[in-house]
Amino acid sequence: MWPILRAITKAFDAILTPFASLHPWVGLTVVSVVTGVVMLLIFGKTSNQKKISETKDKLKAYVMEMWIFRNDTLVMFSAIGSVLRSNVQYLRHSLRPLVFLFIPVLVIMVQLGIRYADEPLMPGDRAVVSVKLKEGTVPSQTDLTLVAPKGVRVASPALRIDSKGEVNWEIVAEQPGHHQLVLETPCGPVHKSLDVGPERKLGKVGAVKARANSWNAFLYPAEPPVPSSSIIEWIKVTYPHRELKLLGLTVHWLLAFFVISVAAGFALKGVFGIEV
Amino acid sequence: MRQTRRHSIILGLPVLLALSAFVAALVLPGCTAEAPESGLAEEDRAALASLGYVANELRESGGRDAEKKVLVLGIDGMDWLITTRLMDEGKLPHFKALADAGGFSPLLSSIPPQSPVAWANFITGADPGGHGIFDFVHRDRDTYLPYLSTSQVENAPEKARVLGIPVRNEFAVPFTDYIFPLAGGATLNLRKGIAFWQVLEAAGVPCTVFKIPSNFPPVPSEKGTTKSMSGMGTPDILGTYGTFSFYTTDPWPGSDDLSGGYVYPVRVEDGVVHATLLGPPNDFKDYEKIEERQGAPVSYDERKVGIDFAVYVDPSNPVARLDIGDAEVVLTEGEFSEWVEVEFVMVPNLITVSGLARFYLKSAHPEFELYITPVQINPVNQVLPITDPPEYGAELVDAVGYFYTQNMPEDTKALEHGVFDNEIFVKQSTIVFDERLRCFEYELSQFDEGLLYFYFGSLDQSTHMMWRCMDVGHPAYNAEEDAEFSDFLENLYVKFDGVLGEVMRDLDENTTLIVLSDHGFAPYYRHFHLNRWLYDEGYLVLKPGVRPEHVEWLLGVDWTRTTAYGLGINALYVNVAGREGQGIVSRADAPALIDEIAEKLEAVRDPKTDQLVVVKAYKASEFYHGPYQSTAPDIVVGYGWGYRGSFKTAGGEVPAEIISDNVGKWSGDHCADYHHVPGVLFTDKPITHESPSLYDMAPTILSEFGIAKRSWMVGRSVFE
Numbered sequence: 001m002w003p004i005l006r007a008i009t010k011a012f013d014a015i016l017t018p019f020a021s022l023h024p025w026v027g028l029t030v031v032s033v034v035t036g037v038v039m040l041l042i043f044g045k046t047s048n049q050k051k052i053s054e055t056k057d058k059l060k061a062y063v064m065e066m067w068i069f070r071n072d073t074l075v076m077f078s079a080i081g082s083v084l085r086s087n088v089q090y091l092r093h094s095l096r097p098l099v100f101l102f103i104p105v106l107v108i109m110v111q112l113g114i115r116y117a118d119e120p121l122m123p124g125d126r127a128v129v130s131v132k133l134k135e136g137t138v139p140s141q142t143d144l145t146l147v148a149p150k151g152v153r154v155a156s157p158a159l160r161i162d163s164k165g166e167v168n169w170e171i172v173a174e175q176p177g178h179h180q181l182v183l184e185t186p187c188g189p190v191h192k193s194l195d196v197g198p199e200r201k202l203g204k205v206g207a208v209k210a211r212a213n214s215w216n217a218f219l220y221p222a223e224p225p226v227p228s229s230s231i232i233e234w235i236k237v238t239y240p241h242r243e244l245k246l247l248g249l250t251v252h253w254l255l256a257f258f259v260i261s262v263a264a265g266f267a268l269k270g271v272f273g274i275e276v
Numbered sequence: 277m278r279q280t281r282r283h284s285i286i287l288g289l290p291v292l293l294a295l296s297a298f299v300a301a302l303v304l305p306g307c308t309a310e311a312p313e314s315g316l317a318e319e320d321r322a323a324l325a326s327l328g329y330v331a332n333e334l335r336e337s338g339g340r341d342a343e344k345k346v347l348v349l350g351i352d353g354m355d356w357l358i359t360t361r362l363m364d365e366g367k368l369p370h371f372k373a374l375a376d377a378g379g380f381s382p383l384l385s386s387i388p389p390q391s392p393v394a395w396a397n398f399i400t401g402a403d404p405g406g407h408g409i410f411d412f413v414h415r416d417r418d419t420y421l422p423y424l425s426t427s428q429v430e431n432a433p434e435k436a437r438v439l440g441i442p443v444r445n446e447f448a449v450p451f452t453d454y455i456f457p458l459a460g461g462a463t464l465n466l467r468k469g470i471a472f473w474q475v476l477e478a479a480g481v482p483c484t485v486f487k488i489p490s491n492f493p494p495v496p497s498e499k500g501t502t503k504s505m506s507g508m509g510t511p512d513i514l515g516t517y518g519t520f521s522f523y524t525t526d527p528w529p530g531s532d533d534l535s536g537g538y539v540y541p542v543r544v545e546d547g548v549v550h551a552t553l554l555g556p557p558n559d560f561k562d563y564e565k566i567e568e569r570q571g572a573p574v575s576y577d578e579r580k581v582g583i584d585f586a587v588y589v590d591p592s593n594p595v596a597r598l599d600i601g602d603a604e605v606v607l608t609e610g611e612f613s614e615w616v617e618v619e620f621v622m623v624p625n626l627i628t629v630s631g632l633a634r635f636y637l638k639s640a641h642p643e644f645e646l647y648i649t650p651v652q653i654n655p656v657n658q659v660l661p662i663t664d665p666p667e668y669g670a671e672l673v674d675a676v677g678y679f680y681t682q683n684m685p686e687d688t689k690a691l692e693h694g695v696f697d698n699e700i701f702v703k704q705s706t707i708v709f710d711e712r713l714r715c716f717e718y719e720l721s722q723f724d725e726g727l728l729y730f731y732f733g734s735l736d737q738s739t740h741m742m743w744r745c746m747d748v749g750h751p752a753y754n755a756e757e758d759a760e761f762s763d764f765l766e767n768l769y770v771k772f773d774g775v776l777g778e779v780m781r782d783l784d785e786n787t788t789l790i791v792l793s794d795h796g797f798a799p800y801y802r803h804f805h806l807n808r809w810l811y812d813e814g815y816l817v818l819k820p821g822v823r824p825e826h827v828e829w830l831l832g833v834d835w836t837r838t839t840a841y842g843l844g845i846n847a848l849y850v851n852v853a854g855r856e857g858q859g860i861v862s863r864a865d866a867p868a869l870i871d872e873i874a875e876k877l878e879a880v881r882d883p884k885t886d887q888l889v890v891v892k893a894y895k896a897s898e899f900y901h902g903p904y905q906s907t908a909p910d911i912v913v914g915y916g917w918g919y920r921g922s923f924k925t926a927g928g929e930v931p932a933e934i935i936s937d938n939v940g941k942w943s944g945d946h947c948a949d950y951h952h953v954p955g956v957l958f959t960d961k962p963i964t965h966e967s968p969s970l971y972d973m974a975p976t977i978l979s980e981f982g983i984a985k986r987s988w989m990v991g992r993s994v995f996e
Contacts, residue, residue, distance in 0.1 A: 130604075140590075140591050155608065155611075156595050156608040157608065158593060160591060161588045163547060168597050168604075168606050169606065238604060
């Protein structure tokens, strides 16, 4: 799976590189709008446009019926029932395109996630490196050493938590750079990237490096996965979360992505002649 | 991966709360509480009104120089004697250079020389009679109980007005234990008088006032041209002056009853400690209803909102991980964590109180010992107002990160109770200093017009606690523990010299630089237990059967036979009829009694040293001026070198002896006679005043901007 994820990641690198030096909102807005358009096109191609159009027309008619016959209880209840029925039909017609939309949207979200969820450490920042071991491996009986490159300092002894199967270290970022931490294990070294920015600009930040073919490996494609033969399940670095501000309020990137892409889709449906 | 915890939520509560919030949103705009009394005297109200004329006066005298700037560094507790010695030894080259190029003088403190009193003198240009702060602690005249003199948090009133109709001040959410007050309480700054920056603001001078004491909550800016952050008087999230939490597997006798901190016994089970960090009481709960349902009272501690946390301890390495809220913090033995935001959930999904805490793993093995700082008010999300405007808090955090917001952040109580040793105290003190320095550097970079006042408190708190380390004759000196810290205070002075060097390097010719302190320091060798002396002299009488050693907060005093009592560090009150709740001394007899007590006090000798304990007993009527003179203590005790009113006196206790050795860590002090503890005044212009005092500084600053001294100010510019 990794070669596919790496190819997708490189494609997104190429798409987002022009926005790297701009405000995070710029890249997110462009990607969200493009996503909205792509979703719209996929929806148009994979849905039964005629049926959707008919169902929406019926919905409007039943709503009008409710208004016109609002003094006739029987007709009114019948219209409400028809509205509910039409709604179910509408959802049924939307289901097929949603299945087609699911995979591309998930891929886009994963790619945005490794760029917008976290931001690099800054020199002086402290972070926790957590290592989860394979089930059955006892941390206090396993020889693990975290080796930091120049520019990063390991600031604590290993903290072994047997009940969780984890080992933690505190590290201190000292110099900017795309560093590689090395975890010495009985099965050989495992590398984990560590991003320390000169500034908190947009870029890939791989918070987690997980075992190959795991769900986490799919969610965090910023770097190659941990080899399946390793005793490591995942390695995590606690980066600071990226805060997107809008009018003084902090907005989660995922919410912003959905709102902008859906708004773009609805705004442009007339242009593409697609019934949603 | 990360451990998550969920607070229990009553079924359907979010829906009910949403409905309630909707109802409240409709109702609340029409709700008001009675406005709290400002407590301002007629003179102050007139003075406030007169500020409108300041701009006119300035225009008539030629207008203000828009380029003019004044930078004031307030270094609490910088001592004139120590500073002079270190300058002579060549250890403070920048202070020496400033003194040589401009002016250097001892700066007389207030009577008494306590920080809130002294800084209020500085702020208002008046003596305590003009600002109403006479001691750290004042007494309620009716009940004789003490309260903090600088600020007061008033609970929500019992009644609120909805569209003018008085109603019970709560909205109960049906089927839950939650209530919402319709009108909130208030936080009052008890310092009276007019701050000099209010005058500057009226004249159009932009001001930044950082952490000045006796300014909580900060004086609101009328024109929006003043930014201020509150200083001494600012509480932690519990509303106290700083309450730490300490979790240990090895509690000691008496650790369940400490002032300034809570000690919680814990156990390490399977490498994990589970504990709770207690926050403020939840005022959104209907305790009457809960008590009625469970048939038992809900104690104050049970009302507090807690945050559960877990600490995972390594089997042998000196390290642990603390999981609290969404945060995971790896703690190495002997290191403070960064600030961690903690959220106390008052009403699930609706109301939280945000605070900040640092964690210190004192020991992982063999005993587990974890210290948590007093939880600070989060400047970004202020539960009580600590900045004006409120956005100023977020601006500072954006610029420098989180920082201590409580007054006097050095944890003197933790050191006093043995939770800290010298080394930990120094580490924590260094964190406080470094944070403050970052704030200062930021403010200095923003300072391009008007006034910047910036306060440093580290020297004061450190000198209180570490004086013994440089004084081998101090009863609290312990060579084994203290010798290696003998130069700590000296090094702190040197650090401030470095700060001054940075300031002087960037100073332009339009800026007047003033560096000052509110008082100096003296050793605190011996406690004087004023109430015991009054008891032995027959002025203070206890109820039959009450043993003196059992008295606290003056409870047990027979007020029908008591003529005088002490409360606070330097204050002595006569039990005046018609003034005190159960006064027995007539107003006519009071002056003679005051004279008699003053004379006797000035004759008290320490049997151990044969020294006079009291240099002077100051009669308030002779030394204070202004509208609040009538609320002053009758005598302010000016103690001799090495003596101070004991903590037991401040707390209204009557211990067994009149004078005893001070063997506590709090070993240096300034609550002596004010002549013993002058502060310092450095300026970049020659000082012409022959004996400058703190209350001269407000007129000095005004005059630098071309503004005349105001009517309530008792001093004059030090440059004139």
